[in-house]
Amino acid sequence: QVQLVESGGGLVQAGGSLRLSCAASGRASASYAVGWFRQAPGKEREFVAAISPAGGITTYADSVKGRFTISRDNVKSAVFLQMKSLKPEDTAVYYCAAERFGSDKKSQSSYPHWGQGTQVTVSS
Numbered sequence: 001q002v003q004l005v006e007s008g009g010g011l012v013q014a015g016g017s018l019r020l021s022c023a024a025s026g027r028a029s030a031s032y033a034v035g036w037f038r039q040a041p042g043k044e045r046e047f048v049a050a051i052s053p054a055g056g057i058t059t060y061a062d063s064v065k066g067r068f069t070i071s072r073d074n075v076k077s078a079v080f081l082q083m084k085s086l087k088p089e090d091t092a093v094y095y096c097a098a099e100r101f102g103s104d105k106k107s108q109s110s111y112p113h114w115g116q117g118t119q120v121t122v123s124s
Helices: none
Strands: 002-007 010-013 018-026 033-039 046-051 058-060 068-073 078-083 092-099 118-123
Touching: 002 092, 018 033, 018 092, 018 118, 033 068, 033 078, 046 068, 046 078, 058 068, 078 092
Parallel strands: 010 118
Antiparallel strands: 002 018, 018 078, 033 046, 033 092, 046 058, 068 078, 092 118
């Protein structure tokens, strides 16, 4: 079992940057792939980015490619989402999630473990 806690959200102007963190605790947290998802008001939760357990493979949604970077530090049991050139449409609650069975990284249903979310608001 792994527990996840997100932090780093906040209010930022368009064009600005934020770095989200996802702290993992529990046994063998470094063996989990981690994904970031987001949910804007009135919209479905959507995939943002994912990273493999060792960090060698990353995947991004087209809408954030080139602006967001996912990384991890397994010594610190943390996964990060560096967000640059933020746009108002990036406003959402951001969630990190973990899975360890090599499932479809872009699908919410692949992830049994979720954090509580952190709010990101981008003003125009």
